[in-house]
Amino acid sequence: GLIKALLEENYKPHVELAMRDPCLFGDYRTAMEDSEPRLYEDIQDYDAAKALFQEILEEYNESNTPMNLVLFDDALEHLTRIHRVIRMDQGHALLVGVGGSGKQSLCKLASFTAGCEVFEIQLSRGYNESSFRDDLKVLYNKLGIENKKVVFLFTDQHVAEEGFLELINNMLTSGMVPALYADDEKEAILSGIRDEAVKAGTPHAREMIWGYFVQKCSNNLHVVLAMSPVGDALRTRCRNFPGLVNNANIDWFFPWPEQALYAVASVFISPENQLIPDEHRSAVVSHIVMVHQAVGSYSKLFLQRLRRNNYVTPKNYLDFVNSYLKLLESQDKYILSQ
Template sequence: QVQLGSFLLRHNFLAEIQKCCSLLSSCAIAIYYRTCHSMRPTPAKCHYTFNLRDLFKVLQGLFQANESVIITKDLAAQLLVHETTRIFHDRLVDAGDRENFYQYLSEEILNYFKISWPAGKLMKDPVEFVDFLDLDSAAKSRVYRPVTSHKQLVSKLDEYRMKMRMSSAIAGDTYVFFMEAVQHMTRATRVFRQPGSHMMMVGLDGTGKSSIAALSCYISGCKLFRLLVTQGYSHAEFREDVKKVYKEAGLRGQSAVLLIRGSDIIQDSFLEDITCILNLGEVPDLFDKDELDGLLVELKAEAAEANMSDSPQSLLDFFLQRVRCNLHLVLAVSPAGQSFRQRCRTHPSLVNCCTIDWYDGWPQEALLSVADTFITQQDVVHENKGHIAAVCVAIHNSVSSKVTQYQEETRRRYYVTPQTYLSFIDTFTHILHTKKQKLMEDR
């Protein structure tokens, strides 16, 4: 409460908003305790471990408020709804838990702010804050404001997608902005705008985690780094990749995102280094003495501009401070199998230090939109396009419905993922293209 009060005072928020300081902090604490008591970890929900770091993440989110935007008690409450939802709700895995959370949220907002927002309304029309609605603003000068039009939000995302594609010589991913994909992007950009924040995206393969991370990085003005894991990829090579990110964040002072997929973690030693980054912002013995000395020499001029001493220890502290501020770690993992649960249990920092975003399977409208987009690229006759997309969805659903029967009869799990669906559509479009070419040649 003291930190929040100082922030509101320092940034000259209206007196009405400054009076909300105790309401904001007390309501956040109440939501935190209700979530802790009702959402208990189980083998299937091993990441349901809430602690005071989560409360601090809510506070850190409130610090993104802008005095020109948060000018009423209602807007202050909306910001709190958004931040608590991002921290507590987004990791929840099923509809029952999500409904319960929104019920707690509705009750506590009514209790503290005397504002009636039914749980159903909060679920149907979720409150969202973003900072990228002004396309021309520099990343560091953007204003965090509520989304008032979903259509406008999708339009802005599409503009960023086109700009990203034009700025890259490599053909990018195909994006389909269905509602869930848009929500995941706003969650990722929220993490990337906060200094030193990290994220864990949890979803089956093919749900779009890497693509969403890539576009969110571009929107947030971050440079994206990926691991190129090949046969024989070693811990030494992993550390070389980490060094590149450290130089970008610490030496050049640029925001950088290191995207690590679950399949990239092929040695336990990788996890140890990841844990060090999450907890401390530094990896022991990452640079040898000569490398470190070279880095510190390059850093002297910028350290002097920041009124830092040029002693080796001061320069090292300055370097690590910039790394902690500018580096964002994104773990894109699958909950399938045992590795996710085992890693959460043996390395609790993965849960404690990351904002977690749980990716559901795609809903029907998303499946239809994706099929429609990919089929459109094949110049299918317009009147047939909708029918073909609908058939693709129906086939996918029929296979999915057999999975439960397969599991009951064989006691073995089989996953029909969005990646399976994309592969199916890709196979169809490839065959269609091949047949078209053959017809043209036969003529």
């Protein structure tokens, strides 16, 4: 291709190194040591990245709700991308993929790797824009008062009102939501942060102190949006709220490749499962992958002939594998009871 030709013309001794696949760069080799600054370096290959993230995942599971993640190559690339964005000042991301493709899980692991706290809203009956603003006040207190680096994970399931996205748009473009605080709340913040701001060299003027607070919040804030491309909702939202596209790094989650399907099935149908003889294990894994891929192929025919979409998602695949294992166990018990 053109890139290879240019490399051979200008950097001939380094062509092989530059064209090496995969191209994985990150600063997560020392993520568990809490040492700053971290070294942004070439991770070399998928095996090295997997070993690093596997160790980080085990650490995460000890202090959080455990996640049973299979770190196949595609997932490692997404983790590396999301982590890189979060490590940048004012780095925001838009993760686009169908439901169940791992956007939220990978975001949480990448945030933990980057040393950031994850903040999510909890929807309840009657949750409206006023409730959302109250939650945002809690978030901004973490950012500006407690000086915490926070990833605000916001999914399309959280859009109880389209007006929420106007506030998100402001957060992405300016780092602050206009008129978020009442006058008395604003005064309390100014009083609490004035000494710190002056010590940092900020003039005593009220507007300057507030500007210091806003800048501090902006530097500590990372908005990660997890959205589905299904239907027209995302297209409409990006048109109405351009900050979602202009101020965020977009990462597309495409259907899992065959390597990912095999990796996931092999983990679930592991040698520890005594119900499947070792000589049949690989055949069972291959069959599960084939069935999932066949459903995807027939779904395309379904769309062509009946004009109806049937979405085949990674969550469907995980449910399929789990259903097979449950059925295998129940049938084994039934046979033994006869």
